[in-house]
């Protein structure tokens with residue numbers, strides 16, 4: 616019996632070449648058609664481009680597609696656009712570690728004023744200063760999934776007291792996880808709050824005036840999840856008044872308009888949604904797609920299905 620060959624469309628030539636190398640004859644690979652229908656009878660797996668546009672979802676209506684594999688972990692924007700009967704898998708294993716690196720980088724920069732030292736460097740100025748650091752402080756991670764856990768593991772060697780909260784209370788190998796009902800009390804105990812939850816109806820504006828108002832004076836709010844988890848106006852007010860500091864890889868809106876006050880508010884650090892953008896990302900995407908193609912060839916369900 617001849618082996619069934621899944622048809623995969625891929626968003627970039629580089630990814631297609633890497634897939635060809637790894638999968639050889641096992642898959643029939645097509646570059647995703649940017650304009651017009653592909654002309655294929657059936658597509659077993661369509662790969663969502665990493666950069667958001669053009670979205671594979673925009674062209675699915677013209678194709679017979681079984682499943683979409685995303686190259687992102689977040690899928691807050693997807694459900695309304697996904698045609699019925701098409702499954703959607705997110706990119707588990709691709710971005711967690713890289714996003715944790717950006718979270719830790721932002722925390723360390725903000726807690727040791729690295730940005731101020733680097734600005735001094737551009738002027739050749741030798742200004743020594745004392746900074747809060749991280750050792751001995753309390754850090755709250757909001758979101759204990761792949762990203763939150765990667766952050767927690769990287770934080771512990773910094774000798775912090777770690778608090779964690781998620782959508783439900785439980786214990787895991789790192790200890791106690793608190794439920795959402797505990798969040799208002801926990802934020803008041805933390806010197807650093809790192810938000811790594813997904814964007815849902817329940818989490819949108821989770822950090823509003825009230826929640827931000829409960830944070831310790833001078834504490835740091837880090838957002839590496841999705842911009843709308845934090846109410847931008849509330850955050851702008853709190854940082855402009857110097858009540859809290861912020862370090863943001865994600866903002867609302869994205870891109871942040873160049874005249875937005877957050878860009879220039881003292882105590883606010885911004886990176887342009889680069890959590891997942893590490894050069895080793897493509898290797899992890901290829902490994903994920905290889906595993907998914909194996910499942911298709913074996914007639915098994917795809918992994919990491921979220922929709």
Ligand SMILES: NC(=O)C1=CN([C@@H]2O[C@H](COP(=O)(O)OP(=O)(O)OC[C@H]3O[C@@H](n4cnc5c(N)ncnc54)[C@H](O)[C@@H]3O)[C@@H](O)[C@H]2O)C=CC1
Pocket residue numbers: 688689690710711714757758759760761762763780781782783795811812813814817818839840841864865888889890891892
């Ligand atoms: N900055 C960046 O470049 C990146 C950002 N992300 C964002 O990070 C998010 C999280 O990704 P994963 O860890 O893979 O998700 P996940 O699904 O593995 O974990 C999500 C965690 O958030 C928690 N959560 C859900 N609702 C909550 C609530 N109401 N209160 C507190 N916690 C709640 C869940 O309990 C779970 O612990 C993604 O949805 C995406 O938006 C992901 C990758 C890169």
Ligand SMILES: O=C(O)C(=O)COP(=O)(O)O
Pocket residue numbers: 665666667686687688689690706710888890891
């Ligand atoms: O995986 C995610 O959710 C990320 O945020 C990184 O990917 P993106 O830049 O959103 O395509």
